[in-house]
Amino acid sequence: MFVDVSGAAPRQQNMWPSVVIAKEDIDREIERLIDAPRPANGRRASLIVHPEATAPGLGLAPGTDVTINVVNPGESTLNLRKNSNMLEICISGEGVAKVGGRSFSIGKWDVWNTPSMQIHSYRNEGKTPWVRLSYSNAPLLEKLEVHFVEEFEGEVAPSDANTTRREGPPSGVARARDLALNAPVGTEGARLLGYEWLIDIDVLESKPLHWPYASVAAHLPSVEDIAKGYNGRRLFVLYNPATERRIGTTHSFFATISSSPPDNHHVPHRHSSSAINYYLRGEGYSKVNGVRLDWKAGDLILSAPGWAMHSHHTKNSTTSSLTVQDHPLQIAMESLIWQERMQEPILALGSQGGFESNRAQLAAAR
Numbered sequence: 001m002f003v004d005v006s007g008a009a010p011r012q013q014n015m016w017p018s019v020v021i022a023k024e025d026i027d028r029e030i031e032r033l034i035d036a037p038r039p040a041n042g043r044r045a046s047l048i049v050h051p052e053a054t055a056p057g058l059g060l061a062p063g064t065d066v067t068i069n070v071v072n073p074g075e076s077t078l079n080l081r082k083n084s085n086m087l088e089i090c091i092s093g094e095g096v097a098k099v100g101g102r103s104f105s106i107g108k109w110d111v112w113n114t115p116s117m118q119i120h121s122y123r124n125e126g127k128t129p130w131v132r133l134s135y136s137n138a139p140l141l142e143k144l145e146v147h148f149v150e151e152f153e154g155e156v157a158p159s160d161a162n163t164t165r166r167e168g169p170p171s172g173v174a175r176a177r178d179l180a181l182n183a184p185v186g187t188e189g190a191r192l193l194g195y196e197w198l199i200d201i202d203v204l205e206s207k208p209l210h211w212p213y214a215s216v217a218a219h220l221p222s223v224e225d226i227a228k229g230y231n232g233r234r235l236f237v238l239y240n241p242a243t244e245r246r247i248g249t250t251h252s253f254f255a256t257i258s259s260s261p262p263d264n265h266h267v268p269h270r271h272s273s274s275a276i277n278y279y280l281r282g283e284g285y286s287k288v289n290g291v292r293l294d295w296k297a298g299d300l301i302l303s304a305p306g307w308a309m310h311s312h313h314t315k316n317s318t319t320s321s322l323t324v325q326d327h328p329l330q331i332a333m334e335s336l337i338w339q340e341r342m343q344e345p346i347l348a349l350g351s352q353g354g355f356e357s358n359r360a361q362l363a364a365a366r
Helices: 023-035 140-143 213-217 222-223 241-245 328-333 359-365
Strands: 044-048 065-071 079-080 086-092 093-097 102-106 110-112 120-123 132-134 149-152 182-184 191-193 235-237 253-259 273-282 283-288 291-296 302-303 309-315 321-325 337-339
Touching: 023 044, 023 065, 065 120, 093 110, 102 302, 235 359, 241 328, 273 291, 283 302, 291 302
Parallel strands: none
Antiparallel strands: 044 065, 065 132, 079 120, 079 149, 086 110, 086 132, 093 102, 093 120, 182 191, 235 253, 253 321, 273 302, 273 321, 283 291, 283 309
């Protein structure tokens, strides 16, 4: 029941090593899923698991899973609802993703998000297998033993059957929350709130959104053209306004698409968020805690385990990747620490002022 930690030193963190999942291995697993019998729920899927991951909560990073999903021509899946959130990228074929009542026609390298507790399903109306990678925060919820998942046919989730939602008061009538205590304590901002404030949170709509690759690609030349010597990252965030200052694609993750010119070398940096890269084109290598990992288009890599010093380097061609980090989640927990350059201090982003790149100086020098 009790563990005496008086005078105990902080536990040394177990930093998972970076791993590269080669395109060839991913392709073989895709072919296996294509040829396998269709499961009853229509979900041909394979979880990509880091060697150090332990159940419950298997993932490629401690709080992030990556799943290969295949829908064969003419097939569809059952409806699914879960309290994890997700983003996905199409890596081949095409299909239709239905999320929260909206349908997206998805093509290669398109990205879309699935907010928590929104019913979603997939169908393939084309002639070739539709393959996508999905990223979710399920491992974290599995560790907490609170991952709610239900699959079903029809429009009504089983857990909602035979239930009735109480509607709020009509316009102009006070909510119960408005009648509860909301009183200052002292002069620094502390307050006391009544119970109703816990169960009636202001709603910020979380929409399913779609980032077609063609729309993103139109902007990529502008980051490729930034002068050599730029010490930032040549990328764009796929931003979901519902995440506000946390700058996310979902409330757990940001996704970015980058475009780096040949012979481009990043300044080493580190952050407590973990990063997973899927390379769309090009080739290069990463240095993670002094270890070199070579990669090419179609490879997937745990490119930055949390708090690992890392840098990425292109070879002789333009390189693009989808990068997924649990950055918004850590900002919400006030735990995101970041060191952009070794000569600069460690900062808690979102709680302290952040870092500046040299973009302004390069622009002025032109």
